[in-house]
Amino acid sequence: MPLTADTIAAQHVQERLKALYQLVHDIEKKRQQSEHGINNIQKMQNSQDEKSSQHYQMKLKGLYKNAIAHAEQEEEVLRKALQKITEIRNIKNERRIQTRHTINKxxxxxxxxxxxxxxxxxxxxxxxxxxxxxxxxxxxxxxxxxxxxxxxxxxxxxxxxxxxxxxxxxxxxxxxxxxxxxxxxxxxxxxxxxxxxxxxxxxxxxxxxxxxxxxxxxxxxxxxxxxxxxxxxxxxxxxxxxxxxxxxxxxxxxxxxxxxxxxxxxxxxxxxxxxxxxxxxxxxxxxxxx
CATH class of the missing domain: 2.30.30.140 (SH3 type barrels.)
Structure with missing residues (x-):
């Protein structure tokens, strides 16, 4: 029995919902990494280390680089999640257009x-x-x-x-x-x-x-x-x-x-x-x- 247009659209939505579910978990992991990096920077800045020393400056610079990298990774996953939401919205809108003359308004x-x-x-x-x-x-x-x-x-x-x-x-x-x-x-x-x-x-x-x-x-x-x-x-x-x-x-x-x-x-x-x-x-x- 061939699949109906509604069934196919529902399958496409489900596929994207599953991907979105995984992305939400990935976002939380990336957020925790970003938060951990920011906490490390704050601890470093609040430490009693000699802030003018080369070792301190190099270590702080490394922490900032890691924090920036984590923030960029979090942004990338967030954008992927937003794209999935847009795709779901577009699929539903296309079905609405296709069925607008058949529903009881x-x-x-x-x-x-x-x-x-x-x-x-x-x-x-x-x-x-x-x-x-x-x-x-x-x-x-x-x-x-x-x-x-x-x-x-x-x-x-x-x-x-x-x-x-x-x-x-x-x-x-x-x-x-x-x-x-x-x-x-x-x-x-x-x-x-x-x-x-x-x-x-x-x-x-x-x-x-x-x-x-x-x-x-x-x-x-x-x-x-x-x-x-x-x-x-x-x-x-x-x-x-x-x-x-x-x-x-x-x-x-x-x-x-x-x-x-x-x-x-x-x-x-x-x-x-x-x-x-x-x-x-x-x-x-x-x-x-x-």
Missing amino acids: DTIRRGPWMKMLLSSAQTLPLFVSKIGEKPPPLCGAVPADPNYVAKVGDMVAALVKVADGDGDCILAEVVSYNHTTNKYEVDDILEEQNQKERHTLSKRRVIPLPLMRANPETDSSALFPLGTVVMALYPQTTCFYKAIVNKQPATHMDEYVLLFEDPSYAEGYSDPLCVAQRYVIALKLKTKQA
Whole structure:
């Protein structure tokens, strides 16, 4: 009996989970080695030895070299583990795309769907640069290359026309891209609530969302500066509106704190609201205000 696509995908996920399980154990071993090396350095520096002697300097230098080597080994294993997590995420996303037209979307209500969007943002792969390495396109605030085309199943910000002739910027999913006409077909993300609406849009009306989170501790340059006017997904909605960056993420788990333009407030801006990196993009599309 031939294996189904679901079974094959499950096997691929299990293989990577097993590898990840072993990597987690390896990470702990490397962490202990790194900790031991740092402790040896501290003991050496706290010793009563003559710190200006050549023997002391050579021994301390050797301890530092060992500590650096252990730290590099720990980093390597951590990066391997992150890669396995990304592979698992990609496999599951591919299956979701392949089966999206067969599931009963009536069963997914607004609350669970909003939780899914939040989870998607929180589990977006984290980019941690090496020394001298620059964040790649679609990492945090870094825009896509001009010739980049979003893949089928990717979420994007799409400017769609509405009755009054203005535009709404909505969260959408890429269905296809025509290289001849340079146009996307995208589905309003609300299709998950059985409100499917497909749009055909030119490339300039579609902005790919970040594919990786920027790490504020190593790549703050890949974050929008304070005071920047951006487009962001208003909490508990699937629409993007203009906002000002009030506070940057301080750690890889933090979100932006934004002030949305809102004429219903006396100051013209909403109270501070938190929005994940994945749903904050550069201001390029002309839309209505919140």
